Structures are given as structure tokens and as C-alpha cells.
Amino acid sequence: MTENPPVGTDLPVLRVAVLGAGTVGTEVLRLIAEQGEDLAHRIGARLEVIGVAVRDLTRDRGEFVPAGLLTEDAGALVDDADLVIEVMGGIEPARTLLLRAMEGGASVVTANKALLAQEGAELYEAADRHDVDLYFEAAVAGAIPLVRPVRESLAGDRIQRVLGIVNGTTNYILDAMTRSGADFGDALASAQELGYAEADPTADVQGHDAAAKASILASLAFHSRVRLADVYCEGITEVSAQDIAAAARMGRTIKLLSIVERVEDESGERISARVYPALIADSHPLASVSEAYNAVFIEADAAGSLMFYGQGAGGAPTASAVLGDVVSAARLRVRGGMGPRESRYAALEVAPLEELRSAFYVSLTVEDRPGVLAEIAGTLSGRGISISTIHQELGRDRSADGPATAHIGISTHRALESAMTAALDEFSSTVTVLSIDSVLRIEGD
């Protein structure tokens, strides 16, 4: 009943299985070892790590991962556990192991955003069927408490919108590009050298990681099931040094944003979930989030604007989030009761991007002759797109015998995505526009 048993009391023991002993797994094991007494007080039970499933038994993993606990037989390990911590990543064998763990009656804590985004429904249903808990705070924005605030603290409110920087690698790269004027390739190479980007950076720079987190956030915020495939996703590989310079001239910064929001139009109430690099005003709190930090901005009807900021990745921060979940799940094992389940009663549909309205920044290379601006403005206004600002400069690539060229940067007021697509198609088929160099959205105004 009490959380403060006198020292010496015999506490119950919870058997913990850890799947994976990489950076996060090692930190989880370190925290359990170093804070064992504190955790026992907070839980009302002792955590006993009964095994650590790894692929390579022979590798030395330091003092907090005793060789005697290592096993290749993850299946047998989860069968013996009260609580399974999954920090191996990837879809399989994580999915099969977590389903097996829950079927066997163990509660589960996972940091695996890809698995949740792709197979969340199956996992939630297994937790429900077998009457166990499924916690995943570490899957979104690392150490930043976000899952718990969204699904518990704001459970009496109505969330309208979540706007987040939830991928540290891409924020590090865009921040480096903004500070140094470097282009994407150089900034990526330097991020890789410094360990901020992986050797294969695809999941980060293509936005897949941010999209997985967006699908999880959208599901929680809107009490609906939003799958990874529902999230529109553009990465940052096409963001150029010129785009960043143009944004700066407009008092803006380019960030990779995960955006989930309620959309209300003639089709009724729907959800939008999307990830893309966008221009936000320098005065927006998200603009000053530097290096590999994460931050998430939430707008709710009653609470107003909230922001959460912290480290979104890394062994220790992710392990902190995992351990918070372990304490919650473990308390429920000891005292009875059940954590929050999947909540999808609202069953809102996801609106396709074409039906949304955004403000845009479009950069074009055009023929440098009288009347071109008027033509371009005409194309846009013909599609119902209203121009906010225009910036024109002479082309840098003017060749001796080709036509004189100019670069034009246009920002628009909010317009239908499908209207912009049509306008861009029209630009592509005209001789006046030599190339469409960038199309980026403007957010957060």
C-alpha cells in the first residue's frame, strides 16, 4: 500500500528480461544496477534482471551487462519474465517476442517506434487480450515526457495540433547548415563523423523516423488509429543551402517538422499527419531548438500552448524514459490495476495532403525578361493562390549563349495543396520557368 517500506522489509521480486544490449540496453542495465534501492522503494518490489537477449554472446559489453546474463534464446527468456524491456529495435524478432511475452502474461516496455507505427494495432490488441500493460514513452522524443502527458495529463482536454521536432539527426544537420551555410551533403558527412548520423542515414534524413513518431502521436492525441502509411512524409535531402539562406532573408528557419492536427472542412472532422521540412518564423519557440535536441509544441483547447523540450535520443536519455515506464508497469504488477490502453473511439479519418491548405515557399529559375513575373503571378492567381512576398535576384549560372536567367523566391498565403500541385505542373510545362528549384511549406504562423 505504501511506497515507503521500512528498510529490511522483504519485498516481492519482479523478473525482468531485457531484449537488446546496445547503447540503450546497456544504459537501462546500468540504471537498474545503480538505482536498485531507489527503484525498489518507488515500485514496492525489487527488479531482478533474469537475462539479456543478444545476438552475439561473445562480445564484452562492460560491467553492467554481466556475461552470465546473456542469452541467445530470447523466446525462453521472455517466457520467464514478469516484465520485458525491448530495446533491440527493428520489426522482427521484436514483434514476435513482444507478442509472446504478452501472451505469457508479461507487461512490456518498448522504445521501438518503427514497430509501434507499423504493428501497433496488433500489439495494443495483445495487451488488451492478455490483460497486461504496454508502455512506450521512449518511442517518441526520447527522454522528453510526451506519451504520458498526451494520453494522461491532457486526457480531459481536446488537442488541436502537435508540432514537433522529433528527430535529432535531421535537426542537427539543418542546424549545422543554418549556422555554417554548408550544403546538405557536407553537413550530413560531418554529422556522421561526430556520431549524430548513422552510416546509413536513410531512416532519419528521409523522414521515416519522424513519420513513425507522428503516427504514434496522432493516434494518442486524437484517439484514432493512425498507421505509418497514413503519414505524408518528405525528408530533408532536397533542402539546399540556398533554401536556408532564402528562409533567413524572410526571418525564418527550416526545420523538419512532424505535424499532426485536427482538420475541419466540408468533409467533416479529420486528422492530418505529415512530416516535411518547413519554414517557421525565427520567433517561434521551435526555431531556436538547436543541435540534436527535440521539442514538441502542443495546442489544446483548454490548456492553450504547451512546449516540451529535451534530448530526443542517446543511450542515457532513452533509458530514462524506459525506466520511467518500467516503474509504472512494475507498480501495476505489484498493486494491481492497469495502465492506459489504446484509445481509438474517435476513429477519425486521415485527410490526404492534397486536401490541406498550407502557405508555401517556391523557388524558381526563370528567363530574365520583362513580363515573366506577371506570368508567374498569373499562374498562381489562376489557381486561387495569393502571393505574400516575392524576392528576385539575377541568376548565378548565366551562360554566354543561353538566355539570361533570374531566381525568384515566392512565399504564398495559405492555399490548397492540390492547387499548388497544379500551378507547379503549369510551371513545368512553360518555357518561361527553366526549373522549379524548391517547394517548401511555411508553418507555425
Add this chain to the structure above:
Amino acid sequence: MTENPPVGTDLPVLRVAVLGAGTVGTEVLRLIAEQGEDLAHRIGARLEVIGVAVRDLTRDRGEFVPAGLLTEDAGALVDDADLVIEVMGGIEPARTLLLRAMEGGASVVTANKALLAQEGAELYEAADRHDVDLYFEAAVAGAIPLVRPVRESLAGDRIQRVLGIVNGTTNYILDAMTRSGADFGDALASAQELGYAEADPTADVQGHDAAAKASILASLAFHSRVRLADVYCEGITEVSAQDIAAAARMGRTIKLLSIVERVEDESGERISARVYPALIADSHPLASVSEAYNAVFIEADAAGSLMFYGQGAGGAPTASAVLGDVVSAARLRVRGGMGPRESRYAALEVAPLEELRSAFYVSLTVEDRPGVLAEIAGTLSGRGISISTIHQELGRDRSADGPATAHIGISTHRALESAMTAALDEFSSTVTVLSIDSVLRIEGD
């Protein structure tokens, strides 16, 4: 079991009593009325407001507070409730009513920081004894999820320090002084006119409200019982326009900070809990928290630095936090289990301010003659206090026959509070120092 009962299912009903129908109470009732269907889905039960206790039955309180629900008999009301929401404020009769509610088996949600800071131990014990829940997210930093992150999300981590702007009124006043150069009296008057400060602003400007929140945060963060009386507290009434200008010259901003941290010295591990106006670097995230916003910075061993930002007061934001707790408490009523209890196993002592080390900003009016600076520096170094920067200007109040005077602003490196007190005593007794104009601490470096 599921949170998504098909529409039409007969849901159980939870009887809710609301104590108080002021700004927050009215918003709570509005949210329950407007979001009834959503709340029912999220809880798995319907909330039925069975009564609203007020002192004046005759006043019209708008559409969401039906006259038929009003009662002066708060005691009888709580006896009939499954869940009691206390938003009346003050110590009595709130304390007696909440104890009676818990004794009768009701769970309790309160926004009452003063009550928790002063009578928290009694309330926690009652919750424990009667096997009911006591939630209070709204008591600290309004809509910002803070209680849940600190006691649940970070339950597997070790919090070192919490640095917060948790009183909107004083932040509004200091922000206005910083922007306009106004002095305290004028800024307070204008805050009162605009509704940011109450007619009797004592609890805010003297720091009592911030101290109550500091005691709650310290108790949660350090698993110890920290009472209001344990919190050292200075308000902002002595902060002058000159102090703010001097801070700006040093690249700093003055904020009223609630600081709770672990202290480790020859006396072992202890807690410090204190509230005072302090200079923080303009580059610190808390420096840019403007108007009546709140923000809290948390440093934990594994999670690193986290920041939470949002509206700390106001009817709707506070009601959002209250409703989040209502959903949590109600879910537990429906499904069984129990929320987090008081955790005070660590039982750390609170270190008195004199034994702490801080950096200081001291402003003195001194005789303007050779050797004065050396004397002052000598006094400080004699106490082991090392100077970081000195700024000297001619006195503005130089009178015709009095001695020529100068103002000196000194910032120091970290020094023992007791050493600074002794140095200030020495300044008071010397003819060289005509007056000690300000003594402020420097934080967040």
C-alpha cells in the same frame, strides 16, 4: 477492459462533486458538459456532476453552473460523491472537506497548492489510509504537465535540480519592468489593471505562491517530505528598475525562480528549496519566458536537461490539468488499481540557505574617493568571496554638501551565503558604504 465501448453501451456512472465555482470551477464544469461524450469514452464511465458547493447560492454563474446543482452544504455533497474536485482554494474548509471526502471513500482532485504545501502530509496519509487517490497536477504550473512527468516519467531517473518560473503574476511584472524600464510599483499597478495581479497581490509578489509550488516539487522530485516552512522565500517587491538595468548590462534577466536541488557537501546529501528573484543569462531558456507564462527546467542524471513551458494559471488551463487528473482518478475507480502515492522514503533533510553557495550581484552606494574599491574588494576577499565583474558609475543623487557618491555593481563567483551575509554586515558598519541597494543571486550558469 477496453476504452472504446460501442456507442449505446450502458456505462457505469461516477458521481462528481465540485467544491467552488470560481474561474476554475466554472471552466471545469464547462469542460465536463462540453466533452461529456469524449470523457465517457476515455474513462469507461459517465461523469455525473451531483452538486457544486458555493458560499453564495444566489449569484448567477452562467450556463455551465446550473442553479439546481448549487449547494451550501459541501459536507453532505462530498459524502455522496465518488470523486471530489476541489477548486475553492484556501486552507479551510478545503482541508476538512477533502479529509471527509477521502474518509468516505471518494478520490480527490485538487488545484490547491497552499493546502498541499501546508497540509500535504495529512492529506497523503488520509489517501493512503482510505485507499483512495489524491491527484493535484493543477497545483503546480497550471496546464503544464509537471507532477505526472516528475513522479512517473522520471521515476526511473535521479533528478538533480528543478529551476522554475511557476508564478505568472510575478513573471508578468518582471517582464513588464524589463521591457518598459518601469519600477515595481507602476508595473504592479498595471498588472492589476489588466487582471494579471490580484487586488491583494501579497501571495504572489512576496513569493508565497511560488514557495508552495517549490515545496510540492521538492517533495516529488526528491522523495522526501518538504514543507512550506522549509522553503526559503524572497519576493520581488525590492527589485528595482536599476537592478533590471544592471542585469541587462551584464547580459542577464531577472526572474523569480523556484529552485529545488540536491546538495552534496560535508553534511552529506541534502535538499535545497528556495524562491527568490535571480539574474539568469539571457541565453538561458528561462530568460525568454515572457508575460504570465510559466516554464520549468529539470536536470536529471540520465534524461539530461528537460524544459516544460505553458500557461501556469487562468481558468481554462487550470481546468485542463484538473480534468486530466479527473480522467486518471476516474479510470482507477472503474478498473481498479491505485495511482501513485506519496513517496518519501529518501527522507532527505533541507539544508538552510546559509550553508549554500551562490553567485551574487551586489549593488552599493559608496563614497566616491580613491581606495574605496580596494576596501570593498578587501572585505569580500577576506570572506573568501571572489569578484567576477565590477561596474562603477557616478552617483545620481550627489547632493551639494554631502560626500561625492558612486554606485558600484559587483558580481561574484559562487560563495557561501553565510560569507556574503558577513560581508554585508561589514559593509553596513563601515562609513565607506553609504547604502546596500540590492543583493540578488545569479542562477542557471
